[in-house]
Amino acid sequence: MPQLLVDQRDVKFILYEQLQVQKLCEHPRFSEYSQDMFDMVIEQARKLAENEFYPANRIGDREGVKFEDGEVKVPECYHKPYRLYCEGGWLSISDPIEVGGQGFPFIIGNAAIEFFSAANWSLMMYPGLTHGAARLLEKYGTPEQQELYMYKLFSGEWGGTMCLTEPNAGTDVGALTTKAIRRPDGNFNIVGQKIFISSGAHNLTENIVHMVLARIEGAPKGTKGISIFIVPRLRYAEDGSLVDNDVVCTNVExxxxxxxxxxxxxxxxxxxxxxxxxxxxxxxxxxxxxxMMNEARHFVGMQGLALGSAAYLHALNYAKERLQGVHFTQLKNPEAPRVPIIEHPDVRRMLMFMKSTIEGIRALLYYAAYCMDRAAIAESEEERDKFQGYVDILIPVCKAYGSDMG
Structure with a gap:
């Protein structure tokens, strides 16, 4: 089939010619990998995206999410690709082997994600937020919290979300009213409502672990008094079984x-x-x-890139097949044959604008991912600060420009 999702030549140009990511393999952290392995990962991502994710996209969009008797069901066709995605280790492809990941550079995982996102972004919303929740637990969780939740999130066995927005607290997060009330055992009772929560309830996984912003009673007003809590839909009982945790889905947007x-x-x-x-x-x-929000910002930019890439390649393929009008040099010839619309200058102009914009967004997002890798393997604090500084500057641009133009 023609390329309809991602321009593989441009991906490899950015990876190996522009950024020369194969040189990352010279660092001890990535010494067990090679350019051939990177190519294999990208090819396997392409196959899974085209064979499983892409066919489920149209069906899933038509079927939609069902909200019945308080339960949320995703399109039936999503279950197989999600299972294959998790079994293949794609959710944690760039995470440390110690947490169940595959340890590849972040930029290689980034390239793989572009294929999945272009094929079916609705489906990719589920593992995308799960990964962000897992990363929070990896960085900030106690050993007990990591043991209970982190590994199940990295494997995709459980889902994850971030819960910020409330009916009266959107961009003004400091106005949130969700309360955290201290319990005698040192934990907290959570009381409040959140809205617009992506992947907030579904039947792809047995359990969903919510990262919830709330204010402990007596804490300062505004953002300075906000804490974050792990709130699973099903919590562990004393005997180790899973029991309901009083988290209810009220509606689906x-x-x-x-x-x-x-x-x-x-x-x-x-x-x-x-x-x-x-x-x-x-x-x-x-x-x-x-x-977690910064990771989500990068993925929003990736969403724009992926959808824009698929739109461009579909338009390009259509322009090569659709016959309409004659070549502009034959306008006065009544016998001139009809030509594909790609022969018309204005169509070519529009396609070239799409192509140049998408390739620019791809270069931007991949470079940001590359800077994350360089910061992670930096051998001096100065070098780490340099590349982390690039990341901090580029992430908002990735989100804004990628989503605006994609």
Whole structure:
């Protein structure tokens, strides 16, 4: 089939000619990898994306998410590709082997994700946020929290979300009203509502672990008094079994173009029996959540890139097949044959604009991912600060420009 998702030649140009990521293999952290292995990963991602994710895209969009009797069901066709994605280790492809990951450079995982995202972004919303939640636990969780939740998130056995937005607290996060009430055992009862929560409820996984922003009673007003809590849909009972944690889906939103993605309203603690577990220090919730938000920003840029790439390649393929009009040099010839519309100058202009824009976004996003790798393997604090500084500057640009233009 023609390339309809991602321009593989441009991907390899950016990886191996522009950024020369094969040189990362000279560093001890990536010494067991090679350019051939990178190519193999990208090829396997392409195959899974084209053979499993892409066919489920149209079906899933038409079927949509079902919300019945308080339960959320994703399109049936999503279950197989999600299972294959998790079994293949794609969710944690760039995470340390110690947490169940495959240890590849972040930029290689980034390239693989572009294929999956271009094939079916609605489906990719589920593992994307799960990965962000797992990373928070890796960085800030206690050993016990990591043992209980992190590994199941990295494997995709459980899902994850981030819960910030409330009916009266959107961009003004400091206005949130979700409360965290201290319990005698040191944990907290969570009471409040969140809205527009991507992957907030679904039947792809047995359990969903929510990263919830809330204010501990007596904490300062505004963002300085916000803490973050691990709030699983099903929590562990004393005997190790999973029991309901008083987290209820109240509604499912309809979003243009991603009908297969469950964007939910969630209510915590309607029966005063929702237990949350503090992640990190009290009143440090916004700082901790920004780690997950920055990863999400990069993925939003990737969403724009992936969808824009697929749109361009579909348009290019159509322009080569659609016969309409005659060549502009034959306008006065009544016998001139009809030509593909790609022969028309204005169509070529539009295609070239799409191509140049998409390739620019791809270069931007891949470079940001490359800087993440360079910061991770930096041999001096100065070098680490340099590349981390690039990341900090580029991430908002990746999100804004990638989503605007894609």
């Amino acid at each position: 309809e979003k243009l173009g991603i009908h297969g993605s469950a964007t939910c309203g969630l209510s915590f603690g309607d029966n005063d029996n929702c237990i949350g577990y503090l992640l990190g220090e009290e009143n440090r919730g916004m700082r901790i959540m920004f780690d």
